[in-house]
Amino acid sequence: MLYFSGRFLPPPVTLWGLFCHQSFSFLPILMKKLFSFLLSGAFVFGVVTATYANNIQVTNISLENLNNTNQTVMIQFDVSWENSWRVSAGPSNWDAAWLFVKYRANSGDWQHALLTGTAPNVGGATVSVVPDSVGAFLYRSGNGSGNVDYTGVQLEWDYGSGGVTESDVLDVQVFAIEMVYVPQGAFYVGGTTGSEVNKFYAGGGLSSVSYQVTSESAITVANTAGNLYYDVESGSTGGDQTGTLGADYPKGYGAFYCMKYETSQAQWVAFFNTLTAAQKANLDITGVTGKNTDAESVRNGVAWSGGSASATTTFPDVAANYIANLYVAAYLDWAGLRPMTELEYEKACRGPVAPKAGEFAWGSANIGTEAYTLSNPGQPTEWITNPAEGAGNAWYQSTYGSTSGPIRNGIFAASAVHKNREETGGSYYGIMELTGNLYERCISVGIVQGRVFTGQHGNGSLTITGSHDVAAWPVGNEGIAYRGGSYANASEYLRLSDRYDAASVLTGGNSRIGFRGVRTVF
Template identity: 40%
Template structure:
């Protein structure tokens, strides 16, 4: 982390730049005001593998940028942004709810994004800073992908062999069981009547925990984010470095609640690659910064999203993000085919920012790459998720199939770690709306967004994890959307989330 110390009259500013998931904020600085009503936060921003397409799927990647500040070592607070002061040529800087900015190419582009001297106006007066005391400022950036507005399909349709159908997948009721088309942003009828959205509710004979009953009648309200409307989704699963950066802004009481390194019934261990260390009093660290974080609970995940001014993803948005507008394919994975890697990977540069896998082919046939089931390295020492975006960095040529990427270029939606989603199988889940976190959590370290689920009844899991069989990684598989886990505080090594900014 680079630091900058500026002494301007009575105002002392300590500004930091942080890097995670190969995205970097550098040259961060505050251009101090004279009247302490506004101030410019200026910085440079860069990340690799960036794009904007003017052909299908007509989308782009972006950086969600927000900032935190504290005075004289006090508690960290979320920066309120007033406007965009200036932006580089051919770059869009879109302010959202005054809590952060989405920054992306405004013209067709491909390769490294490098934006110099982006300036956001800080509403100092609203935040109540009067220019007195030592000011610490941190600027955070998270890579996102834009998922455009439009119709898409849920479910993949029936297979002649029922054993090949995804568990409890969505379909259009009743006889033909064809995929259900989400054609607009209105309410969706759920029922066993012709034309309605429907699904089975079966027991998994291999499950070690019981299911909760699924609500299969009524309507999914129009306010529920059903995937038709456009949204931004995190490009990668949350890294351990991102979690550490969040944790290090918390107060002592908040850290006690969000300490994922303490012993639990599913405690961290080297075998699952979790290396978040909170043994030092004032700072957390990790020796696996680029590997996805695990050992999260519902409360951990949602508190991070509230802090970052994002929101959770719904299970319908998951299918849209993976499949896009393409025609559904029975038993498909996020990369759009039914072929998944079956042989083990050999890992290079383990734990480093350039961690890669060797040999992304099997018997001469290119298969979608994912960390699922039998893909542990030949030395048998992975036993857990691989680093965020590893397959895109390992491929010999640009390819959605090689990279294991979704229709929109989102990584690891199949495999690695389970994707936490808000489900539509309970009243609590259906009460969820497109309401984002405000950057502020409670003094006890908990999210407080009114429409978000507060119990496990509103939460499920999609996409599979590193030690799962390949079937769990299929886009329409819903085996784990209604499993009943213990509590909202229960932590699991394979669980985490992705943040969304809905539009």
């Protein structure tokens, strides 16, 4: 673990980004162990699938300790990932795996498995089931860094709540997403003498005065002392410069987990392949509301032949683009996560450090400008052969060269010559690609459809048409802010405080926009 001026410098990351299926019958494996249960009509196990992305892997899944009385069973598996950490100084945070389970009975539709609160810790790690039972976090129990491999992780499934019986034939999938813990605490947004468009600042003062978020209490947007404010430059969409962020609107003061990387195409395909035919038809990014082709387009390799067929992608580790806003909401609902807000975006980038003029997610205004050379394009080992040294690395208009479109998640952490925060492009907390590659979707401060957001999490289930069903989430294309810039943008749009598109209304899929999810810590 490296430090510089008290800031976390994320370790090098090698991302293989494959989506792996293991299909096998559990019955022969567990025949001896569960023989007495089988005689009384206990579970008959079908296919169990292990999934991974960004080199996080779930393997060796089994079902243990069936309790017919309580209608519970332990889902046991191993989890491993690279370059994990936990530190008690500097950012005082850790990375984690967000774990959740999908199942289907008798080849029916995939359902979300609800957990009980029983999840024993494993050697060197804590397992924490969230209050709404949709998943659990797995993370280091003590300080350390390096690769982790946790064996015998157990989550107790309340199978009775889903109407499953002991005679059903079950298929089970365990999903894991790498997350980063952002601790509770005050932080600043906007301000400084920089020229970032529509940046936040303290009301009643000059635009160079940063606004400090000191609690999750309501915030008034107004140009008077003690309030949050921003200007709106002509031609931009900063917002309506009014309104209130209620106590339930997540402001970033409270602790939350944020996805370490932008959602990959492998993760999108894994989600898509658990949907019904009707849901797939409405969430098809190869259709007219997405890229409108099954062929590769701007480094999106997702293809789907229709009906109940599974989707595939030729770029599993590359960040997912062409995904419309409502499709994003469906994914986050399905995964038990939620969108992040504009204020949380700035906290995730900057941490508690005072803002700097023109800074990017890595905490300085220094950014590389030479075109990169991409090696092994489209492969799990895709990397940059000539990353900038002594400057921030980001995939944007000046550096993407002849490769138009997003790149592999975490590529700069793997490619950087010096594994410091600037050259890897990491945020204060070790979150990657918050500057460049693809725009980040955030819940907007600048429009009422965003300000009514209450931070509820997805429950793992969608409507029959594939829509999210979470109250107070945006239901259309309004209420979204686009932050951090993309591969196609000039550097000024990548700056941390820039809010040029903080209230834009965009329809359909877009090759420049990605997303990641967060989850509040209760």
